[in-house]
Amino acid sequence: MIELHVLLGLMIIGAIVAMEIEDLLSSVIALGAVGFGLTLAFLLLRAPDLAITQLVVEILSLIILIRATVGVKLPREKIRSRIGYFIFAVIFVALFLSFSVKAIAQLPLFGDSLMRIGSQYVAEAKIKTAAANIVSAIILDFRGYDTLGEATVLFTAVIGVLAVLRKSRKQA
Amino acid sequence: MKQQQGMSLIVKRITKITVSLIFLFGMYIVLHGHLTPGGGFAGGVIIALSFIHLVLAFGKEIALQRLRESFFSAIESFGGLMFLGIALLGLSGGYFFLNVLPKGVPFTLFSSGIIVLCNIAIFLKVSAGLFSIFIALAIIRMPMDDAKEQSR
Amino acid sequence: MSLYILCTVLFAVGLYCLLVKKNLVKKIIGLGIMEYAINLFFILTGYRTAAEAPILDRELAITNFVDPLPQALILTSIVIGLAVTALMVAIAVRLYEKYRTFDINEIRRLRG
Structure with a gap:
């Protein structure tokens, strides 16, 4: 999977650019x-959904x-970040990173997933739900509770946005 | 500061043609969610994007006369209640989220019981929710706009 | 294996951005990068070599699929991430309206 390595490298470069560039729009x-x-x-990892x-x-x-x-103008003067804070973050x-490398060594190798639960879903999807898309069958039939909880979180976030933004319209 | 509403005439013309196509593609993604990649989440975002396309091209004052925020909030609540109602329908056959409807023949459009209905409910919820977020962000008097007016 | 580590590096970039940057929009961007890294990590763990996307075919009887369970979990997580980003943007816009700056040190100083 050399192309995936290249893609991930580009993503890391893009993330560093997003972090360090001065202009917020860029x-x-x-x-x-x-x-x-x-x-x-x-797409490369076979997940079209x-x-x-x-x-x-x-x-x-x-x-x-x-x-x-x-339209936001950043103030020109440099934002002084304290050196101690910087060292702490590094x-x-x-x-x-060091702990996660230790933890990753315990995982099964890449491309060698165990599929302890997934194989059951794959075997039963066609008989139990008659849906061709197994991901759709899982999120809406086998694991409907998850999707219900997700819908609740989405609803809460939307209500939160409307509540936060509504106040000024009355003031104005 | 006050410019003409929305973008230029070319953009408005093309938008009138493309918005319906984007909407149609979103509906296709939603209704074929159990056969092909896609489903309620992706299709809902695509349909929200088609409305956002309309607002961006025609300017918020013109577009928001037709599209009310409270209407979309009601649609979102209806989608959530519809999803919960489908889940409760399963109790008639035994347990929560049971697929009580007839399954039909696999690989056809009208198959797989409640999954199609659930996709439609999620599409209503996601599209209306995201579009009402966008409206709320669009009609708020942004501080940046005020700053521009003050500097003038 | 090396892909897992690259994915962790992407997460670490987001974490560093969240810790060090003083700008609220930069902090939102850092959280977004962390979210991308986590989504990618789940899908990486579910990948199997020479396997197909988890969609059944009418004629071919394919049995060798990638793991569909992480994909189902992440599909909902992506949309939640969008809603949470919108919530953070709304709060940041509110703060900008009140204090006319995105800098959190400045906000803390102005609040007194």
């Missing part, structure tokens, strides 16, 4: 590049973020 667009790279990675969803979600989240950042990230 930063948001670099985040969009990372998201579209993720779409391609989903996720690729479609990630593509359209990325477009919408770019629209929302650009709406928030366009140490924290390094600790995180």
Whole structure:
């Protein structure tokens, strides 16, 4: 999977650009590049459902973020970040990376998934639900509770956005 | 500061043609969610994008006269209740989320029982929810706009 | 194996961005990068070599699929991520309206 390595490398570069660039609009667009790279990675990993969803979600989240950042002028003076804080963050990230490398060594190798639960779903999807798309069968039939909880979270987030943004309209 | 509403005439013309096509593609993605990749989530976002396309091309004042935010909130609640109702329908046959409807022949459009209905419910919920988020972000008087007016 | 580590590096970039940057929009971007890395990690664990996408075919009787369970979990997580991003943007816009800046140090100083 050499192409996946190249794609992930490009995504990391895009993430670093999004993090370090001065202009907020360029930063948001670099985040969009990372998201579209993720779409391609989903296609290479045989997940077309996720690729479609990630593509359209990325477009919408770019629209929302650009709406928030366009026209914002950053103050010219440098934001002084304290050196101690910086060292703390570097140490924290390094600790995180070293522990995660240890944890990854315990996982099954890439391309060798165990599929302890998934094989059951694959075997029974056609008989029990008569749906050709197994992912759809799982999210809406076998694991409907998950989707119900997800719908609740989405509802809460929408209500939160409307509640946060509503106040000023009355004031204005 | 006050420019003409929306974008240029070319964009408006093309938008009138493409919006219906995007909407149709979204409906296709939703209704074939149990046969091909896609489903309620992807199709819902695509349909929300078709409405957002309309708002962006025609300007928010013109577009929002037709599209009310409260209407979309009601649609979203209806989608959530529909999903819960389908789940409760399973109780008639035994347990929550039971697939009580007839399954039909696999690989045809009218098959797999409640999955099609669930896809439609999720599509209503996702599209209306995201579009009402967009409206709320669009009609708020953004501080950046005020700053531009003050600097003038 | 190396793919897992690259994915973790992507997560670490997002974590560093979240910790160090003082700008609220940069913090939102860092959280978005972390979310991408987690989504990708789930799908990487479900991949099997020379397997097909989990969609049944009318004629061919394929049995060798990638794991559909992480895909089903992540499909809902992507849409939640969008809604959460919108919520964070709404709060950031509110703060900008009140304090005319995205810098959290400045916000803390102005609040007194």
